[in-house]
Amino acid sequence: MKVNKFDFSHYYTYAELVDYLTQMAEDYPKLIDLQVLGKSYAGRDIWLVTLTNQVTGSPLTKPGYWIDANTHAAEVTGSAVACYTIYYLLTQYHRDPQATNLLDNYTVYVLPRLAIDGAEKYLTTPYWLRSSVRPYPYPEKQDGLHWEDINGDGLILLMRIQDECGAWKVSEEDPRLMVDREPEEFGGTYYTLLPEGFIHNYDGKNIKVAPRLEGMDFNRNYPYLWMPEGVQKGAGDLPLSESETRSEAEFWQSHRNINGFISYHTHCALILRPYSTHPDEHFPVEDLEIYKLIGEKGSKLTGYECVSVYHDFRRHPQQVTNGGMDDYGYDHFGWFGFTIELWDAPTAAGVNKGKHIDWSRRHPVADDLKLLQWNDQKLAGKGFINWEPFNHPQLGEVEIGGWDDKLVWDNAPPEYLPDICNRQCRFAIAHALMSPRLVLGRADAIYQGSDIYHVMIQLENQGFLPTYTSQKALERGAVKPIEVNLSLPSGVSLVSGQLKQNINHLEGRSNKVTKLWAKQGTDYRCHVEWVIKGASGSEIEITAVGERSGMVSCRLRLEPSKVKL
Template sequence: MKRISIDRFHTYSEITDLLEGWAASYPNLARLFSAGESPEGRQQWVLELTCHAAGKASDKPAYFINGNTHAGEVSGSAACLYTIQHLLTGYAQDDLCTHILDTRTIYVMPRVAVDGSEYYLTTPNSVRSAPRPYPDTAPADGLTPQDIDGNGMILKMRFPDPLGEWKISEQDPRLMVRRTPDEFGGQYYRVLPEGLIHNYDGVEIKLAESAFGLDFNRNFAANWFPEHKQEGAGPYPFSAPETKAVADFMLSHKNIVGTLAYHTAAGLFLRPFAHLSDDRMPPGDLDIYKALGVLGEETAGLPTFSLYHQFWDPNSLTLGSFPEWAYEHYGIFGLEIELWNLPKRAGIEYPGGFKGM
């Protein structure tokens, strides 16, 4: 049986190879099909996991797991692949894995942003969701990060400037630290990403807006608003074939009763609402979300935050997201899990939540 590699992230062809191998090795437990095709011709694979000898997949309550809605958050697809491998290898060996596949159906879409993640993994560049120009097709003015020297990386550049905000660290000359407001008479620098400047005016070097501004997690139909109110929303709900494929898949599988989306950033679970306070949610639903939060903290050691109250500034809402659509339009309990936590790894705690991040 093919197994995932834990020392790197997998490309599209490697994920395809793994999924096809698992479907071939476990014909009674795994079936592979495509939920849709991306603009660049890649399949949005879904692996259906259930014991077919114990009943039809469509007759069992199902859970839908997806990852990599955002192209660079590749830990999400890694978690999806690990989930698949754990369930398949655990069947008939582990009581819980066996019970799950005998009585439930698990649908796993390891990678939503199939084009964007391939771009992220195979080039030095970053992209939010898809390498397609949005909202403008013309290059934006300013500095666009680019691998100028062809070494496969986009690094930071420092150059001397008496008005610069940075100075070399006394502890490590490779590091830059902030200059304090009352400092003068030293060697100071400006720090910018490696790249090219478009339409330089000879004075200001500003960072250009990304050419690829579409955000799949702002393109779902629940509480969708256009670009002037929600950056990255797309021209209309489900305008991205990738998000439409997710919605179409769920709408064609009415046995789905819950969903979890793997993201990467803050080390926590996120739940609706994103646009309303908790007192607007039906009390019974809020109780269930809180109970799920307790379970998540007990099993994964991660807290559960409200998108509205704790994760974002209520004056700058997150509109058109997947868990909102799953809850408000599809009618199930949707959660996101943010894997990893860079600030915490650096020793920084946010006791009041993650507002403004």
Template structure:
């Protein structure tokens, strides 16, 4: 019996595993489930492969990698992956694009890269980490300070509002729920200090520093390309792929050269991010940047999210940049067109559209906060922003708790809006895979040229939009070889002319064609390759021809010698 999951809540680990197992049991012709490794706490890292198995193995088809939840509190990505899985199995034999995609191509989906961190974020008494739970960089660190935790047991970690004459915050005159910064020269008012909800370890009755976490890893700084050590970039790990979760991804993707692109789901900002994270677009091959921009345009059309370069549109300041990120590694090392999708934007939901994704948190107009509160009241019934309420803190005495619900409003969509938000992406993911290269036969001919002597001529072609090398970066890196065509002879036959195995090189797609047939433009046949053999064999025998290209699939055909 098929029991589809619901998409109005966030899955704990055991529930997610059950959901994935149900898909594999209910749709065996499309879905297979395996583990590609284990987390630091020995949880399985589950991988779902989706394709029509009747038309061939996944490894013999072009594929797209999709993952989510590499950061612990970024929970919507796991739901986005499962929603995509549901869309695929429901759309097969119903939707023509999904059907064509699954018959000729494959998806590799890892809904939860970081099960340990996510389980803490989803716990009844939650903890918020950046990524994994391994102590790093110092396992014996035990300094005093505030520890974020749910001190009143309501399952949320909010803010604490404490009266303080030297505090930086005051009540907004336009809405008493809202706290706004005190003016630089302002005195004589009622001021507050705002702190995350929590208790103070080793409290001396005066100072409240933030206690450094023992778990400071950031998995999305641990990938091999341009990795920087801890002194240069916090959370990068002991060495590239030092973390088992990251190593499992790197191992799987590098061992599956049929992968043609990658999409990693994160939260939040409501934007499609592309490389580079660490350098200017001028470092791009012109052709690769053009293809990225075309994919971006389609992504915006289908998802409603704008698309930007991380370096140009998603960093804090001119001296700040990120290295060791997943999408940079996919493109720079493997030549794949890879993306980071930041799901959800409370600002966009409230009608705030002209803002900087990162610098907004440093400074923005009061009108933005009022718009957010109004949206919270009108759409969420006030559930996103919690009105301040008194609480007897065990160390500080009477304080107030309140503010934005960080996990289920700010970092992730509220439960009732979750399905609507994750439903943006399946169309773009299917389209992204359908642009991949794809081998097919253009022509096959047999001509008798003598007694038991035959001339075989075959033409193989790339019917996909992208070339078989995917990108200029991939071509230069020589990550994949060209199209290999092999001839298998029947017993008693001999090859008189030609080689049994021929590398015909890479085949172009349609990606680099002009947008208008002007001037001396012509469609040369660089998408095809011709191979000829002379075979001596008794009439009526059968030869088998196979064409294989790592990122364009495998096609086979038997030819009768008549």
């Protein structure tokens, strides 16, 4: 089938995104279902893609996996990776064995863009915003300096103003670079740095940077340890107060087959795992081991280090992040999932940052010089705008310049997208294929004489994870037991056993990855038996349903001889 190749040259606007998804749905009607998850704050449709081979079963009858992206408006690299993953799975079906196996036997749900209003504003205007276009926490802008493109070049950069109290000075090694003024230093030319913009209700004396009008952060709006605005900036009025996050959570609640997830974000090239709020001791021991193992696989396939948010990604040692999606996904549903930060300019420039948060607070000037050199050599100098004088209507003479954050810091320059997409897609496929998978290994109806049959099925979990996904899911009671149903036609009766019964969950291979858990026997397999009475030629049906491991069924004909499936 001939389809247009995925376009890596730019980031899709909303119209382009919808056109792309519609094209995929038209070209691959048996592999993709396109639906509206809900409405955004501004009334746009939130599109969800369901990927599975519909010939081999409906989506809810297979183990599920969740991918979402663009929770934050400016982080459109995530949307590109999600869209590429859709493209890859569809175009490589029957070509890539892993992609084929995934679509034949599993279901992948992809939400390519959650912050669709915010992303559209980010992509089509000079503005930056966190998630939603909804004014929050105040209905109108507050007094102070607001980010604006005041010189009309289509960018919002920085302003530098000469100031004897300024904390910055021009680097002697590169005049584009502003560096720290030494604590004991006097007698030079110093600057104050401010966002490019206008001051709302300026009194002619004091300058303060105002909070952004659009301060909502979707990734602080989920129910897990949600805290109000006074404690957690961007949290919203209450958990799931936003139509975008609420639509997402309602879908999760009604689609019980999901086992794992990836949420694509941007900045710092890391794979982040829960918790944001607790140290690793908060995990069940078994789950922590599996999280680390899956993270190692992610590091191998993507080149990104996998770290704990609490231990390695807190912006302040005495503060935690509340209301995050990944914490909610793990602690409420027991899913194994990650937030993946997709792009990092310093890493691309060859800077060895060590710990990201420490580097972002303070780092050597040599790192900034390396970034400027990378910009000049790899981006043809487009990433940094030289300082130019401007007569500000409120502040007088200023200079405007600095990094083009949208090109350099917020997202990957387009030439870096193919490699990012390819590596991340490989990990997403591998992670999804770790889900539990219920299989009917054997089914017999053995004749005992006098129209009596001994019926037996062998159920197996051929997946890596157990049919309950995680110890946390067991703690939360998040997964129902496996349900087995025997359906008998008229004239066939049950002698012993149950027509409908729940059986214990089956382990996978995950509890055998360490020496401690290696000797577990065949805990991935079980047998269910009945005795029935019926005439030769009658046909019975057996169905087994694992909420997260899939549905299997078979039909057996009663004959006075041993019958095997």
